[in-house]
Amino acid sequence: MSDTAEEVTRAELRHGLRIATLLVAMAVVFGLGLAQLLRYMDRYETPLTQWIAFAALGAVLAGEATLLGLGRSWGRLRGPAIAIVLGASALSYVTLPDGRTSTGVDWIFGAANWVGIVVLLDRPLRTAAAFLVAHELTALLHLLLLDDPSRADLARFSTGSVTVVGFPLCVAVVAAVMRGLSAAAATSRREIERVRLAEAVAAESHGRRQQRLAELSATTIPLLEGLADGSLRPEDPVVQRRCAIEAARMRRLFAEADDVADPLLHELRHCIDVADRKGVVVELDTRGQWPEPPVAVRRDLTEAVLIVLATTVSRARVTVMGEAGLVSVSVVADCAETGMPSPAAPGVQVEALTNDDMVWMEARWQPTSRSPR
Template identity: 40%
Template sequence: MIPTPAPTELPPGPADRYLSGLRVGVTAVAGTLLLTMSMLRNVRSYHPVWFQAVAWATFAVIVLIGVVRVARHRPWGATWPLAVAAVLAASVLSMAGLPAGSATTAADWSTGVVGWVGLVVLFDRPLVVFVAFLIVHEAMVVSDVLITRPGDADALLNALSGAIGTLGYPLAAAIAATALAGAARTVERSWRESELLRTREAIASGLHSGRRRRFAALDQGVLPQLRALRDGSADPTDPRVRRACSIEAARLRRLFAESEDAPDPLLHVVRHCVDVAERRNVVVELQVSGTWPDPPEEIRRALTDGLLLVVSTAASRVRVTLVGTDGCVTLGAVGDDVELPADGWTPTEDVAMDTIREGNVTWIQARWSMS
């Protein structure tokens, strides 16, 4: 039977590819802002300078980790709280090294970077988490202004108005990404549903074709034999009729085995064929060795045609060997008093058939190679 694939077996959808592109864009913006190195223009005013160097290095490490995760298509996972804490700590360190009253001025280079670096970390988190991050950071900036320049209303208004650019742009990007990601996921759901529908239709078509082939096999062998028995044109006491019925019964069992799901379809069919002889109280010896590829259904039938003849007509003993080597499988059967078909074997291009008879012992071998 053909298994129905689970939804997880489908390839990555458009939402995954689209969100990957957005992550690349956000990470590129954050990296570009860091590379501008705007703090170098005011390096002489920082006390101490290493506060700014450590803050910049922290941001750079976060962005580099983001680049690696984007390249490997891996989200931050459970490490995102630590990364957010590192970003906020670096921001505090940078503000601590600013000259008095320099918050939100040109010397405060980190305020314009924090939002984008935070978005690199929180891209896969809900929008409310990123908004909370921006609120916390803005509260830190306002607190710094109130502490370093108490009573300066102009400085406070400047800090609030500056937040429109420093925090508003990454927030707008996050809102747009959330909205567009929702639309992409809707498209992806429709795409996956259509893919599953097409897969199910293909499976149903394959199952229907398989049933038609099996019914055609019944119409060629079993049904004519049953009609002959029903209308009396075949005598059940005739040894030739009994032999033909035994062969068709074996083919019917093979047909049932072909419709079952098994890890090794060829070995599964062979075991069902061997069971035919055992039900006739014939001593059967089955030897299996090696490995082999899974042959198509038509090849399996051609390989087991000779085996069916042996197990259904042998008088007392049957020996079956199934050997696989280097992309080739050989199936042999030896039995006593086996009656060979009068018209020989139906020629098969891909399966070679050999028959040897010595006295009352008949040996039939079928061989198939992938090449």
């Protein structure tokens, strides 16, 4: 919310500067420029050309006012608008009386510069400076080629150029600084967001690691400690079964962090992989479609599979069936009788049947709208 407010504030400042520059340009053109034009009208050989130049500047200012009202910039029209301003300046100088460059008669000397800055206010500073140089060169060429200037004329031109170039250039500098500050603020904001995101990801990853460690500490760590201190012997079938179960649980735990289309099947395949590595032939069959169960539910649904597969002798079959209101994971294998796991997630039920050396176990889940994700 604060970033949006800052961006709105910067946009309002840029819009305000644009309005202020337009008002200054209108005051210069329609106030001082028009007054000079009317005052020295009898000095011009062809007054019509001066009025055409004046009308051209007025049309550009009217265009800027229209664009401001529409909330738009010059876009592709910027080039033609600058061409009109420079063309009006050149047209005015063509019919300017000799020896009158940068005097009161030369009304466009202090007017066209502001009109050009109005058009180029949102452009880079070098563009505005290039326009002011072009405007100065137009007046300077007229002075050098047509006026046969004296030292006083050159001094007058140089003095007048200080304000003609300096004041509009200051406005262009302010606009450039504001754009630079906006760009720097946007870059800083993106960097802050990147750092915050990285910190959040790191914190979440650390939390997941802590959670996994807590989940493993109840069963896996005691098993590893027993193997390390010699209290548990690797050749013991019970220890081997516990190792197979913990290996499947660890693979399932790591698989939970994967971004896949069907997490339940993905985690089941990781559990089955442990049995595959022992040479057990495992068939996986899926029927129907089912909603994505939460993590806690998936653990209960796969727990029966990994417990049975841990003691399977040679072959097993895992079946996943589902519909909108039911998900079932069952396993049938040639193994000794195993303990039936107790589900922790609500809505999960486990059943088991034993017939000689064959065990069938099924975990069912009926999803509800209140099941946690």
